[in-house]
Amino acid sequence: MSDSPLAAGPSASPGQAAARLERLVRGAVHSPLTHIADLAPRPARCGAWPSWTPEPLRDRLLDLGIDTPWLHQVAAAELAHSGRDVVVSTGTASGKSLAYQLAGLAALEADPKARVLYLAPTKALAHDQLAAVAALAGPSVRPAAYDGDTPPDERDWVRQHSRWIVTNPDMISRGILPRHPRWSGALRNLAYVVVDECHAYRGVFGAHVGNVLRRLRRICARYGASPTFVFASATVADPEASALRLAGLEASAVIDDGSPRAASTFALWEPPWEDAGSDGPTRRSASAETARILSDLVCDGARTVAFVRSRRGAEGIAAQAKRLVADVDPKLSDRVAAYRGGYLPEERRELERGLNRGDLLGVASTNALELGIDISGLDAVVLSGFPGTLASLWQQAGRAGRAGQESLAVFVAADDPLDHYLAHNPAAIFGRPVEASVFDPANPYILAPQLQMAAAEYPLTESDLELFGGDAARLAVEALVAAGDLRGRPAGWFWTHRHRPDVDLRSGGAAPVTIVEAQTGRMLGTVDGAAAHSTVHEGALYVHQGVSYVVDEFDLEQAIALVHAEEPEWTTRAQQITDLRIVSTLRSSTYSGVGVHRGVVDVTDQVVSYQRRRVWTGQVLADFPLDLPPRLLQTAAVWVTLDDRTLRRSEVSEADLPGALHAAEHAAIGLLPLFATCDRWDIGGLSTALHPDTGAATIVVYDGHPGGAGFAERGHDAIREWLTATRATIASCVCESGCPSCVQSPKCGNGNSPLDKGAAVVILDSVLDALAIADHAF
Numbered sequence: 001m002s003d004s005p006l007a008a009g010p011s012a013s014p015g016q017a018a019a020r021l022e023r024l025v026r027g028a029v030h031s032p033l034t035h036i037a038d039l040a041p042r043p044a045r046c047g048a049w050p051s052w053t054p055e056p057l058r059d060r061l062l063d064l065g066i067d068t069p070w071l072h073q074v075a076a077a078e079l080a081h082s083g084r085d086v087v088v089s090t091g092t093a094s095g096k097s098l099a100y101q102l103a104g105l106a107a108l109e110a111d112p113k114a115r116v117l118y119l120a121p122t123k124a125l126a127h128d129q130l131a132a133v134a135a136l137a138g139p140s141v142r143p144a145a146y147d148g149d150t151p152p153d154e155r156d157w158v159r160q161h162s163r164w165i166v167t168n169p170d171m172i173s174r175g176i177l178p179r180h181p182r183w184s185g186a187l188r189n190l191a192y193v194v195v196d197e198c199h200a201y202r203g204v205f206g207a208h209v210g211n212v213l214r215r216l217r218r219i220c221a222r223y224g225a226s227p228t229f230v231f232a233s234a235t236v237a238d239p240e241a242s243a244l245r246l247a248g249l250e251a252s253a254v255i256d257d258g259s260p261r262a263a264s265t266f267a268l269w270e271p272p273w274e275d276a277g278s279d280g281p282t283r284r285s286a287s288a289e290t291a292r293i294l295s296d297l298v299c300d301g302a303r304t305v306a307f308v309r310s311r312r313g314a315e316g317i318a319a320q321a322k323r324l325v326a327d328v329d330p331k332l333s334d335r336v337a338a339y340r341g342g343y344l345p346e347e348r349r350e351l352e353r354g355l356n357r358g359d360l361l362g363v364a365s366t367n368a369l370e371l372g373i374d375i376s377g378l379d380a381v382v383l384s385g386f387p388g389t390l391a392s393l394w395q396q397a398g399r400a401g402r403a404g405q406e407s408l409a410v411f412v413a414a415d416d417p418l419d420h421y422l423a424h425n426p427a428a429i430f431g432r433p434v435e436a437s438v439f440d441p442a443n444p445y446i447l448a449p450q451l452q453m454a455a456a457e458y459p460l461t462e463s464d465l466e467l468f469g470g471d472a473a474r475l476a477v478e479a480l481v482a483a484g485d486l487r488g489r490p491a492g493w494f495w496t497h498r499h500r501p502d503v504d505l506r507s508g509g510a511a512p513v514t515i516v517e518a519q520t521g522r523m524l525g526t527v528d529g530a531a532a533h534s535t536v537h538e539g540a541l542y543v544h545q546g547v548s549y550v551v552d553e554f555d556l557e558q559a560i561a562l563v564h565a566e567e568p569e570w571t572t573r574a575q576q577i578t579d580l581r582i583v584s585t586l587r588s589s590t591y592s593g594v595g596v597h598r599g600v601v602d603v604t605d606q607v608v609s610y611q612r613r614r615v616w617t618g619q620v621l622a623d624f625p626l627d628l629p630p631r632l633l634q635t636a637a638v639w640v641t642l643d644d645r646t647l648r649r650s651e652v653s654e655a656d657l658p659g660a661l662h663a664a665e666h667a668a669i670g671l672l673p674l675f676a677t678c679d680r681w682d683i684g685g686l687s688t689a690l691h692p693d694t695g696a697a698t699i700v701v702y703d704g705h706p707g708g709a710g711f712a713e714r715g716h717d718a719i720r721e722w723l724t725a726t727r728a729t730i731a732s733c734v735c736e737s738g739c740p741s742c743v744q745s746p747k748c749g750n751g752n753s754p755l756d757k758g759a760a761v762v763i764l765d766s767v768l769d770a771l772a773i774a775d776h777a778f
């Protein structure tokens, strides 16, 4: 059980993790370690079972070895039991689930008609939680999953008989709410809605889920039910605000963590520079370094998961680690594998079973293993690159640690500005609250389809609009009426079409692209529609389960990529061109010639060519043109302008200016994830010495999703901290003229040219000087 409340087992042998770390760096000329944090153990603080805990439940808990609950579990369960919406925000593996299991199962015991709806962001977590609740529930509860894997003939049974339904926001949106009359029995008696790991709902997905939960509340109210919501989250800075944004509810927060924690060692690791021959020294890639650390740990007998940001990276690292392990002991190489979301269900289950049985010793995984699923026996975790948010970082690091055993976590800095910053600023990781999730439920691109869904479920009334965000909802409804999708009647706004509206919560709207092996017709998996132009274009290298495929044909209309297996010495990287126009300015402040603005922009993107690059070194081998159509994105942006006087004062020459702005833009994009819970790939940027819409030197950073996801807005609000960290990252990098750890970007459409590292620092100093004077404004 991932959230096991079981007390610590045998005591740890002291220094075990530190000794393992020591073995990893033995023999290195320059230690790759930039920081070692010894995280102290924390003693347990226990409470007493609430008086209302049903006797049979208490017995089952005792049978499972849980004799006393921790303080935060009792506090949260008591609040929920009293009918208060509650958000439990405590550490990884702190047993948050027991809080809602206690309240929920007690409610089911007290009222034989009552139901609980449990929502998880991933299927793996849902199945883990299903097993956990089944072990505690009495015979009348019949916990069951209702998700995309549930066979149609089982769905009716679940709806009619299960009283603890484990599902996800996608199924609520597409399966349950559109058929609410059939679900009326369950919805009418809904006692609790549990929203687990709610910090996972961010960006576009978070904005959709925020609206889905509001739709659920509205339909429940129609059936006379007002279920109590329990949110479980990683430790975030402001849990009440997260719950409010996610469901429009004022929940009470429980943050005082009473669970014990075993000692652990958390190391920050920066891959060394090495001589790449003619190109001069380059930093060893985080992937190569992670593969080596993973294989060393496997050979050391440590059960290890390496978390990797991309699917391709996970598969490449697993393949490389297999080879390295085979050099030491060929028998071990079968015990290393890759894991990621997007595998077909049977492939995924087999990997999960292998991990649980211990057949697998080393796994390179995407964040699909970060939440839930039973991998509680890990000795070590390797994080290949910053996973995007501190919540994810702690979640992944927290995966290590057998009961009571000291564990090891190693963060391997990838070659990018944010990772470089973190490796050298441990204070940004340790002793800082995790950022609250950033998303914007009022994004018109998300609100409009959600209001269509809501109106098709039941006509929208004036008071419903308040629930969906007030003015933003009113504007969206007006637009839908004008488009003929909704019609206003005295009883409310009605959906006018015969077909039901539909919306995919997980993508910006583009349909996923299916990958098919041409020769066999076998379906390998899918890629996100928005990413398809740059990942499965003709000629692209696509990796699945450690096997490389080359794309022969990308059929845009059918959304299919046909591939054949091939293991070339190169990978590919798409190149794109971007044009940006400012549509409207929502906020604008100027001081000493430096302007900080946010508003709406139109971005036109076109993938025009791709490069073949040598595996591991990244050396460019050849360029190939592509014939793909441009795509228009209207989104939110933050931009900084510098007027002529400021530029003259900074003494950056006209010739150096484009390189200075471009370098500052790249590093700023790299650092934004530290302030907004986004991924570098969720945002884009553009810089120019003279933008036609501002008439000044301009750096723009924009959200990569239609209507924006709140990231640029967060950047605007944290502009001083953000640009201060950006400047520090560039200035502290020891490279000579710019490298991927400071100003080079892996997704630059201009091949990282021009870039001027030194002048970028000067430009950022000018901006920060102006903002310092304008202290009151920022």
Ligand SMILES: [Zn+2]
Pocket (backbone or CB within 6 Å): 733, 734, 735, 736, 738, 739, 740, 741, 742, 743
């Ligand atoms: Zn550098």
Ligand SMILES: [Zn+2]
Pocket (backbone or CB within 6 Å): 662, 666, 745, 747, 748, 749, 750, 752
């Ligand atoms: Zn660029």
